[in-house]
Amino acid sequence: MCSCEISCAASDTGTPHTVSDHPEQGWALLCDGSIRFDDSGELHPDGSVVQPHRVPA
Secondary structure, three states, X not given: OOOOOOOHHHOOOOOOXXXXXXXXXXXXXXXXXXXXXXXXXXXXXXXXXXXXXXXXX
């Protein structure tokens, strides 16, 4: 899904970059199709979920 010349997965960091950012709504679309939420959770294209990992204030 990434349209980068060099695949993000093949890059040094392996971290997908933001394609579309919507801070007013609290989410961002990544180049691999994942959605990252402001609470640190993620939703992947295959339906898997990364639970928010908040740190106590």
